[in-house]
Amino acid sequence: MQPTAPNRSAEVTSFLAAHPTLTQVALILTDINGIARGKFLRPHELHGLYTSGRPLPSSILSLNPLGEDVDTTGLVWEVADMDCISRPVPNSLKLSPWLPNTAQVLVSMDKVAGMPAAAADPRLKLVDIVNVLRADNLHPVLACELEFYLLDASAWKQGKVIPATTTYGLPLTQTQVYSVDDLEAMRPFFADIYKYCAVQGLPAETAISEYAPGQFEITLLHRKDAVQAVDEAIQFKRLIKGVAEQHGMIACFMAKPFSDRAGSGMHIHISLNDENGMNLMSAGEIDTNKILLHSIGGMAASVQDSMAIFAPHANSYRRFKANSYAPTAATWGINNRSVTFRVPNGSPASRHVEHRASGADANPYLAVAAVLAGMHRGIREKLHPGKPAEGNAYGTQANTLPLNWYETLKNFEQSAFIQEYFGEAFQRIFSALKREECEAYNTHVSELDHRWHLRLA
Template identity: 35%
Template sequence: MQDSTKAFFAAICDMNGILRGKRLPAGAISKVLQDGTRMPMSSIGVDIWGTDVAGTCLTLEQGDLDGMCLPTGRGQLDLGWPAGHCPLVPLWMSKEDGSPYFADARHLLADVVARFAAQGLTPVVATEVEFYLTDPSGKPPEQASAGFDSIYSIAELADNAAFLDEIYATAAACDIQVEAATAEGAPRQFEFNLMHQADAVKAADDTLFFRQIIRNSARRHGYEACFMAKPFVGHAGSGLHVHFSVLDGEGRNIFDDGTPLGSDALRHAVAGLLETMAETSLVFAPHLNSFRRLSPGSLAPTRVAWGYENRTSAVRIPAGPGVARRIEHRVAGADANPYVVLAAILGSALYGMDLTLTPPEPVSSNSHALDLPQIAGNWHRALDWFRASDKAARILHPEFVMAFAACKQQEQDVFAAQVTDFEMKTYRQTL
């Protein structure tokens, strides 16, 4: 413990991917690292505004009972909050009897990884994190910068070198391995690639913590980091792309058959991803704003399709050496919960492999223009499909499906009750 530490945060990750917890005095850290702490079970299932979700029936109906928030084993992490040294102790929630509470999506992902392990398999996972650096005053990027869509701009990376260097240093101190940083397809939009690793739960942990590192560093440099899927109508959306392969007990990549096409196992995994994609759209696009990103005319997918080296498809097989043969899943937005995203992707892939499903033919043209099944086109449809899906309950867990659907229903109801400025401008003087 550093002498400068006066307090620490003990936190869980809620269903929306937001850290929630307590600030405790430094003297309590040993106890929390050993025994954890208690928080209401309802706290992991609150809506985007932090309000209890009535549909989970955890508050008034059950007396708002506590769950056990236990240490994940990661210890304490300094994610760079600006108000002095205040590290994070990450926790995950179990029930009073010690069994997993599957509304905590970290348990979902751990359960999927255990299913792979039962077959002698290990997923190897990497994420790509996109975001905007925005002006705290609310100026759009074309006013706050040069305003050009200058993808892969070295100049933009050079102009933000101090910010980027700080992120690399903070991440390294937290055992988060970061590879490339790029300037993406809009002003002040960036992407970081995290390194592949054979621990999918840690990969999700790292993605969650890395987003907080970016937020904290952005504040110190006079910006805000925005992880909305589509914050600006005239500019590119931000995704959370996932790359993965699978190793057998000898450490061999089962997607590699020595050819650029990949193995039967790869195709079975692709088929599972496609089979479940429409019904799990809510996982990858969990918010009202998410669906502004999933639109034709962009590299964000709208169709249930796969292809080799095709970035218009939802599932892409990148080129490269056979030992690195992998699948890229391109549906999730930067606003999605990384635990749920990885659980759904890996669970769907294993589903396809277990059933030896066969995918349709790969797409080699613009998938948006093809007559193919669609990813849910709006938030309401995505919720309806998810709630009714037997596959979602099988791949994830019925407890999570119920809680997540209740959360999204409450959020939809709140949005539907709002009268927006645009609505007022449209109707106030014309009707």
Template identity: 35%
Template sequence: MKNWLRKNPHVRAIRVAASDLNGQARGKRIPARFADKAIEGGTRFPMSVLNLDIWGEDIDDSPLVFESGDRDGVLKPTERGFVPMPWLDAPTALLPIWMFHEDGRPYDGDPRHALRAVLDRYTERGLTPVCAVELEFFLIDDSGRNLQVPPSPRSGKRRVAGEILSLRALDQFDGFFTDLYDACEEMDIPADTAISEAGLGQFEINLMHGEDALRAADDAWLFKMLVKGMARKHGFAASFMAKPYPDYSGSGLHVHFSVLDAEGCNIFDNGGPEGTAALRHAVAGCLVAMPGSALIFAPHANSFDRMVPGSHAPTGISWAYENRTSAIRIPSGAPAARRIEHRTAGGDVNPYLMLAAVLGAAMSGIEDAAEPPAPITGNAYAADLPQIPGDWASAIDAFDSSPEIARIFAPDLIRNLVLTKRQELHYMQELSPEEQVAIYLDTV
């Protein structure tokens, strides 16, 4: 890491930052000449900082604050090392960090450690998950009272329509996307295909699959930060909030995953389209954990506006082959690439918690050799299916009491997230929908 700074003497400042439970970057700015201290000894800030609400406030009844004296954790660099921050004017680098106790134990309330703990379960079985994520987001002009599509930098016109797979929509913002892809190269984020989506000014970019799920979550977390920062540099906003416009589709964050054995073979591949028993077991684990996981996949008040019938977001708990109305889809294609697509999460999620919930549930199903119900056919919205919790309060309660969640996440993290979301629920009820949107637009 010191070598990186020596090779980049133009960098004037660094940020050290960790993800809190809401996926917000929490950290410090440090002059580059004092970076060695953060690299060698880590940095310190209160454990409660990873357990703030969406406004950045302490949780009123959290034991991490006054009860414990608001003690510090020690934050050490992750294996990612420094990454540039190309959306800032001054040459700046970000050093991602994660939290440990004073004695070196991982802090269970850190979402990155939650994913690491799930991946340890795979490693113990000689297995490796291969993950890829698809991130949807909106480009938004938020300069007036009402949100609207930014005017095209090329024509000056606003296209007030969803334009699915429209090259014209991409070309209108070609300067933004060119800078975004250049920045992904600088930050070593594997950005692949971009498409325009069904919402107003909505786009999707896929990140390439890889055999390091921690890195996949890092990429998604950094990518969200980059997109929002680069949009502001271009004079408009970008947001991953679930539903900025009530009359158009919301944004999802879909994850595709398969699992390799010690020989590098896909354990979901049986040479045919249906997949193996291990695939069915993983599907079953994801389905049974879905009610308890809803808070991870829909963590905010606005999240549930996306999850309504006919909105391209799942509401029923089901799986299917090549069917985008189901919560879990098995895509077609070459058997060697047989995989599961988990379609429930919104774009507003914490990527670390989302991947931990999905991969943890799949592993529980594999461990139990669980069998799912029969795959559905046709329109899932018209089928009689068990339902994903449809409101925030129900999702919080389900997460708090779920035995499936207790197998995936540490008790401290469960407690911290429940306290956070109950506090947010309380205060969000005092706000109008417009005020809620204003909060979520830049944060999630």
């Protein structure tokens, strides 16, 4: 039954009229692990979502990567798994063109009616930190670059993890970085990516064959609304996975799916505008621009506290090694891909920083929030990053990144920086989730344990 006014949303009415064959709508909340959680709604239920919000259990933000409750978060039995109200994210109601008669809408917790789960909502953390910068007339402009592997879905069913097969029926076996031929060999996949991005209004741009067989990257356009940019990255990641499945592949965003091949990162390109849209990093030379230098100084000073966000899983730490295009120390440089904070070449008007620490497995909301918080801290405290690295920065011993999961969790849990910008409740909930995951992972006896030690110990 269709609801009657005033319980109808004009936006929903217009959307349903434009898509009369729609049969289901995915309601999507992004959890702390970056995993899509939610429900499938019938189309008429959208009216209630837009006019009154939609209840979701508090435990939806207490789940580990396997979808199991983590009681120590305080979001399960301590609050009786109570309902918390979620609200639709503006401009996120879109068709899911890789699925028949299906749409999707992102939701986020209501700051008041969504408590206690709202304290753990990654999108709300980003919104809060963006507002802190805006209050100081700092308006972040950013884009996310996502690296990913295309894997053979049929082989996965047989327990094998191998790169996808091309349009010609041949497996991708060579690295062939920047290969146009490899892009052309996957042209039906990329054609659908761009076609569906047009349907969803996602600003997909350049596609690149990356530093391993089956590894690719697609860039997104810079946005002057930082939260919009990350909403689009969330939607884009889901679109890539959906299109890959259509083509008999798995789009893999693990940080390191192969031990002997390149890892996948999420590079965050970011600058700061003033209220008039002027790039504050563009004035003067790089070595004299205080906003640029203080931003890098703040990111460098806070990266150790934030590494649990940038590298959220055990697999994340396998990505970091020398001469791998993944950073190992809190270094910065100009036109230098061996550093963590890179200032790319370009005109002063386009000057920005590329933050290279985050893996493709990180939650984009939290990763960007941590980057922005670090920049704000650096500007507020006038932190200087020191001299830029020249040449190969992998030999740098100072400011080494913490690349041990236990160490990064300890840094996160004890960080005054994290507590100030993310709040005590989020710090506690995130720590509880990741501690549980870390302990479960490290107590698991693997096939490698058997192979190395079963007969030799």
